[in-house]
Structures are given as structure tokens and as C-alpha cells.
Amino acid sequence: MKLIAAMSGGVDSAVAAARAVEAGHEVIGVHLALSANPQKYRSGARGCCTIEDSHDARRAADVIGIPFYIWDMAEEFHDGVVEDFLSEYAQGRTPNPCLRCNEKIKFAAVLDRARAMGFDGVVTGHYARTEITPDGKTLHRAMDISKDQSYVLSVLTVEQIAGAIFPLGDTTKVDIRKEAAERGLAVAEKPDSHDICFVPSGDNAGWLRDRLGSEIGPIVDQSGTKIGEHNGAYTYTIGQRKGLGLTVPTADGSPRFVLKIEPVSNTVVVGSREELAITSMKGERPVWCGPAVSATPTRGFVQIRAHGQALACTYSYDGTLLHATLDEALLGLATGQAMVIYDGDRVVGSATICETN
């Protein structure tokens, strides 16, 4: 096949590209420039937007022996990922930008462009697997569960999965680093990127405050009584316990948690651990990674964070919303997060959480 390898400049995408070449594919390396001014979003070498990273990607492509180009996706990234991140927070929700990037950039803008140019698909260094089944190509968890990235890929449609190649799904990260060293790739020891690539210093709250302003507002309990103040509701997350700065203690001295963020009134609602517990959730704008979910309640698992646990549940789809009822109560679930349904290790689909109970 003729493939585009998305090369971030990190070790995973470099090995993925090398493996694709070795598998006999015709591969072209492409580094996505996600900021027109590469220093704008981040300085240092941890993210995916620096000049150093594009240089590392180029060197890796040289060593692998494939052509290399840089694609400017700054506008698409800003509009589709950064703006989305800001507007979601401004609405009191907790978005996952990596998921949005896969949905709108890597497997949309890049894959569409690649296909139009005559390529068959896109290779990435994601830790996930695909399988060819009678139902078509399906998406699965990686063998290395600690590195599994199927959660952030759960926004891919069947069409997109068909054009996605994940050569690393059967290997552990430790072995990928070893393999990179054996292949003479200088990025073998490059540290993993952790936080959000466009937020300098990893200070999400500060980054949001700079862009959304910091308007002082009330922190209230479930009865609406004001018990404190905050300086920007969106810097809180559901389930957060620390850093609330509350001066009025509860009667029994038990801790309080953020239950709800109300952006319109700029209010943060807090309550007890019990009040935080939820047993069911609904998600909007579902995406199916295989056959669509039906209205029939089905047993499976739901995961609500990138590296969270798979929670046993019963799920169904009513034609508009994806429902999941948990076997056991869960603490701290924010709307805006993705609910990803698994059937064993197969990704069934995902939706954006819009309601919890």
C-alpha cells in the first residue's frame, strides 16, 4: 500500500513508520506542523509542535530512508482542537483534545488529504490494534494495556479505521524503545509527551485563565448557600477536592467535592462524596467503530478517561443518545468527557457525555 506516516518526532511514530516500510509498504513521512509559529504553543521538546520535534522527525525519516515533508495543519488544529478545547471549558465541560485531534486532524484532514493524493492510508504510532473480521476492520486495545490508546481513537468511524494502520499495537513501550535503538533512531530515549501539547508548562488552569479570563464567582453547596469564592469556574473539574479554599466546614467535617460547574452563572457547586456518585450516563454525537449499537440493552464495559478503568455496564442506543448504566457507582464524572464502550478489548464506539445521574 501507499501510506502516509504521521511522524511527531517521537519514538513511537518513528518505529511505526519503520515497521510499515519493513512490511513492504511505500511510505512517506509527514510531520504535522500544528502551530504556524512553532514556539507559540509550547517551548521545550516535550510536545509535538516544536522545531526540534520536526527536526527529530526528519532525522528519523532519513534513517528509515523515506521521503519526508511537513504539512501545515496549524489552521485546522487551531480551529478544530484548540478552539474546541476553549469553548468546551467555557461551557463547563471537560474535553479531551487528543481525541479531538485524532477525530479532526490525524484521521480526517490528514487521511482525507492522503487519500485524495492517491495514498491508501495513514500510519501512526498509537498503541492500538486493528483486526480484520467478518464485520470489517475493527479497533482493539493494545497489547500493552498501560500504554493503550484505543480510548483516544474511539472517535474513528469505520471508514477512518479502514485507512488507519497501527503497527505498534502488539508490542510494549519498553520493546519499542529497544527496537528504536536497534534501528539507530536517535529518538529512542526521547521522553514521552504527557500533558496537552499546546499548553506550555502543563499548567492547564493558568493557560485557560489567560484565555478565558478569571472572573470571581461563588462556590455554593447543594442548597445554594455560598460557602466560598473561585476565580474562574472552568479551572475546576468535577470530583476535584483540593484547592477549593473553602472556609465553612461541613457539619461532620467530611470533605467536599466539585459536583457541578455552571458557566452561565459562573458558579461552582460542591457537595459530599455520596452526592458525587453516579450510576448512569448519557452521551451525544455517538461514533461507531463497527456495527452501530442497538436499542437492546447489551453487556459490556465503559471507559471515561484515557487511562481509566473499564467499568462493567449495560449499554444501549436510543437513536439519539448512547446510554450506559454502571454495575457499580462511580465518583466524579464530568460532562464533555468521552464515554467509550468496549466489548472485551474491541472498541464499540464512543459519545460525548452530556448527562450523568
Next chain:
Amino acid sequence: MSSIYLDHAATTPMLDCAIDAMTTALSKLGNPSSLHTPGRSVRKDIEEAREVIGREVGSLASEIIFTGSGTEANNIALKGLFWKRRTEGRNVVLISAIEHHAIIDPAQWLATHEKAEVIEIPVTVDGVIDCAFVEDFLSKRGDEVALIAVMHSNNETGVLQPILELVKLAGDIPVHCDAVQSFGKVPLSFSELGLTSLTLSAHKIGGPLGIGALVLKRGIEIPALLHGGGQEREIRSGTLNTPSIVAFATAIASHQYQSDAVTQLRDYFISNVHKLLPDAILNGAKSTRLPGIVNFTFPGTQSDTLLLLMDGANVSCSTGSACSAGVHEASHVLLAMGHTEKTAQSSLRFSLGASTTQADIDFALSVLPDVIARGRAANLS
């Protein structure tokens, strides 16, 4: 198959005669500043090369200052002339809007660090500087102008600039001219143009990389950027690079660039592109252009996509503009000619050289329509 090279404006193959001259010179011992026999011998080689280049560019041999690149020559001229003239109370640097970054960036540096005021001379839609603007500006603020810098021909479009007219308008104001693309391709005479300084580069004419020259009018003293052994009129210290200088002179003296033949191939290419892709727009079409540079806008495409596809089809060409971290930016040259960001980013530069053949052009023409079609399909934004 080997690729068809249509990026001669970026760099062009080194000529065999230049490789031979350089190889011979590489085994010759001697620092040209040394006073003993081997030193004098390589000094002689350099001075002969200087005379050859002086003859080819219409200057005195003593007006040639060897540098490490065209960029360095431009920096020496801009900063040196500015510093010299600033002491006389002039701080305006007048440059065209379509200069190479090797002029724009030192000018901007002077603005940031040395309080220069940089004024850009606009160009017409055909890519020629607006002489009326210059005349008007000089009539109002001529006594504030430290220097004027306009390129002999543009590196992206090939459009030749009215340097003679500009020098006349400038009167006593020094005019610097970046002639990197024109040298060896079109008639060029430093003395006839009446310039103060001029930049040349060896690797654009079949010489080696890493050697350039500043032609600086006799008697003009400017502050140096590099200080040291006092070589090159104390304007460019550093041990002279004899093998490269010798190869530079050999390349230009060989006259292997046949302007008429290149022009003919260029026109053949242009007329066939128009036939194959009727909506393609030739930039600078109405202007006198260099024999070897063709710049087309292909509406509805993105240059970086086209470049990848052309490369994949074994044709090397260029987007013609600067890269920042490899990210393609809209060409400031095309923007100055009235393009929008979008159309400027839909353009490709093809540049022909002494070694370009009819077969090369036919091959490029054979792949172009499919590349443009795919490029259009991939332009989803």
C-alpha cells in the same frame, strides 16, 4: 529512475570544469596571505580568479570581495553602507518588497537593533518595482536615505528590475543590488549600472557551494562584520578559500549557460502548461524575465501538496518561498504582486538550468496534469 531537476534557481549542478579546477586546487598547499613561495602561488590563483570574475561582471578586479555566501555579501553591504551613512544622519533603508530574505532580514535587523527605518518599494502586479514611488519618496525624504537595495531579478518569478533607472533616480544615494540569480544568465555590468555594490554567488552558476562575492565600488570604505587578518580590503577577514574561488572563476568563465536555448525551453514549457492547464496563471507574464525561472499559480491547489506529488513523480521543483521550520508560508513576493494568501500558496516555481533538456521538460509536462488534479482533490479546506 533519477529525478528531473527543475530547481536550478536553488542550486545548479557543479560544472565538470569547476570540479576539475577545484580538485586540483584542493591538493595545492598554501595560505594566500603567506609571503613565501607556496603562499604567493595560491595568491596568484586567487588574483587571477578575481580578474576573471571582475571581467565577467564588469567591475575592476579590486572591487571583488570574496565572501562565504551571497547572504554574507548582502549583510556586509546593507549593514556596512547603513553604518557608514548613518554617521551622516541618514537612517532610511529603502528596499523592494520582493527582496530575498538575505536582504529583508538584515534590513529588519537594522530596524530592530540600529534604529533604521525600513521602507519597502511596492511592485506592480507584474512584479516590477514602482519607480514612481521611488521618485516621489526621494523627492520628499531623499536626504534621509542611507541606501537603496533592489535585486537585479527576482528569485521566485525571474522578473528583471529596472536597476539602471533606479540608480539614476538615486543620484548620490548608494544602491546595492543582489544579482545572485542574474549573474551569468543575462547581461550584467557593475560599472555600466553605476551601482555601489552587488552580490554574486558561485553555486547558482555551476560553481561550488559556500563561496560568494560582494562587488564594492572602489574607494568605498564600510565597517566590517568580521574582524581578523584584514583580508579583502579589511572588509572580510578570514583565510581565503582558494579552491572554491578558483572553481567559481572557472565556472563563470566557461560560459556554459546558453541563455537563448534556456529561454526557448522555458517558453516551450510555458506554452504547454497553458495548453494542458488553461487556468494556470504565469506570474510576471508581462515582464521581462530571466531565461530559467517560471512561476505558475495553479488555482485550487496547495503548493506543499503539489511539491510532494511532483517529488513522488520524480520531478524536483520548488514552492519558491521561504520556509520556517519547513512550514510553507505564502510567498511575500507573490503577496506583493497582489496575490491573496490562498493563491500565493497555490504556486510552484520551476527553474531551468544549463543542463536542462527538452526531455526533462517533456517529462515534467507529462506528470503535471495528474499532479494538479490530485492536488485539487486534496485541497479540502
